[in-house]
Amino acid sequence: MFERLLGNDAAKHSLRRLIGGGRVPNSLLFCGPDGVGKREFAIELARAFMCTSQRPGDVCGECPACVRAGRFDLPKADKKDDFKQVFFSGHPDVGTVVPYNRNILVDAIRELEREANFLPYEGKARFFIIDDADKMNDAASNALLKTLEEPPAGTYIVLISSRPDSLLQTIRSRCQTVRFAPVEESLIVRHLAENGLSKPDAELAARLCRGSVGTALSIDLSKFRELRSSMLGVLQDAIIRKDIAAVLRTSEQINDAKNKDDFEMSIHVLESLARDAWLMAKNAAAEAITNRDISGELTEIANRAASLQLSSFIAAIEDVRLSLQVNINRKIASDALLTRLASA
Numbered sequence: 420m421f422e423r424l425l426g427n428d429a430a431k432h433s434l435r436r437l438i439g440g441g442r443v444p445n446s447l448l449f450c451g452p453d454g455v456g457k458r459e460f461a462i463e464l465a466r467a468f469m470c471t472s473q474r475p476g477d478v479c480g481e482c483p484a485c486v487r488a489g490r491f492d493l494p495k496a497d498k499k500d501d502f503k504q505v506f507f508s509g510h511p512d513v514g515t516v517v518p519y520n521r522n523i524l525v526d527a528i529r530e531l532e533r534e535a536n537f538l539p540y541e542g543k544a545r546f547f548i549i550d551d552a553d554k555m556n557d558a559a560s561n562a563l564l565k566t567l568e569e570p571p572a573g574t575y576i577v578l579i580s581s582r583p584d585s586l587l588q589t590i591r592s593r594c595q596t597v598r599f600a601p602v603e604e605s606l607i608v609r610h611l612a613e614n615g616l617s618k619p620d621a622e623l624a625a626r627l628c629r630g631s632v633g634t635a636l637s638i639d640l641s642k643f644r645e646l647r648s649s650m651l652g653v654l655q656d657a658i659i660r661k662d663i664a665a666v667l668r669t670s671e672q673i674n675d676a677k678n679k680d681d682f683e684m685s686i687h688v689l690e691s692l693a694r695d696a697w698l699m700a701k702n703a704a705a706e707a708i709t710n711r712d713i714s715g716e717l718t719e720i721a722n723r724a725a726s727l728q729l730s731s732f733i734a735a736i737e738d739v740r741l742s743l744q745v746n747i748n749r750k751i752a753s754d755a756l757l758t759r760l761a762s763a
């Protein structure tokens with residue numbers, strides 16, 4: 420089992436051992452970066468208890484039970500009341516709890532607690548996945564703690580988190596941790612090519628996603644190229660053309676209300692370009708360059724800028740990116756940033 424999932428061989432190995440030995444703990448914590456497949460692994464593990472094919476310790480992925488266990492229909496609308504529950508997949512023994520905005524609601528965990536005590540309807544166990552488990556507030560965490568302390572036999576709970584340090588220590592200590600890592604670039608390229616992307620697009624998306632298959636699959640490359648050409652213009656204006664007025668015009672543009680959704684992405688792209696130019700100025704290996712499909716333009720920037728200037732750009736961009744997480748005024752931040760680039 421797990422053959423269909425990309426990368427993370429160590430996690431596959433330890434989960435197979437647990438399943439093979441009939442020693443799957445009742446509470447597990449899957450942690451690692453976003454988009455590397457933690458949720459898909461959890462569903463595959465659930466299938467080990469639901470699959471109706473005759474291969475013990477394995478899942479077929481094709482029987483009706485396997486198919487239904489992976490089919491979740493989560494609410495699209497933002498109605499808080501909708502999130503006060505466990506969402507069951509097409510299989511009545513496989514359920515999930517997901518956050519409403521930034522919080523997992525305590526009512527959802529209380530329902531999970533009730534459901535965890537029922538006997539399986541069809542499968543060999545009850546199986547629950549708590550997505551973004553670090554979004555449980557104290558009330559939700561304490562409600563879950565009761566279930567983790569005395570897990571009903573035949574019930575399995577998998578917590579998924581990219582920020583496990585934000586979980587209560589008492590919760591972490593009751594779960595067996597399985598760590599997930601970024602997926603290798605070559606595996607992602609192959610996967611994207613199989614999904615119909617051209618080779619250059621697959622390679623670019625794989626480099627941009629930093630090991631997150633989810634990001635690679637959802638990235639809009641034409642939008643990315645559009646933003647990248649605008650941000651490359653910023654670096655060229657600042658470093659090659661020394662045109663401060665042009666840099667400030669771009670700042671106006673990225674602050675324009677109609678571009679508001681692209682703001683964070685623009686800053687992110689600007690950072691990756693500056694970092695690439697800095698790496699090139701330091702003669703880094705080609706594989707280290709994210710935007711190596713435009714290496715000609717980047718070389719020109721790298722040749723004209725001192726590496727110290729580039730590293731101070733990167734630090735300034737990083738400051739803005741971090742402060743975005745606390746809702747600062749974007750206009751003030753980007754004006755300050757781009758002025759600093761232009762006058763460096």
Ligand SMILES: [Zn+2]
Pocket residue numbers: 469470471472478479480481482483484485486
């Ligand atoms: Zn099956």
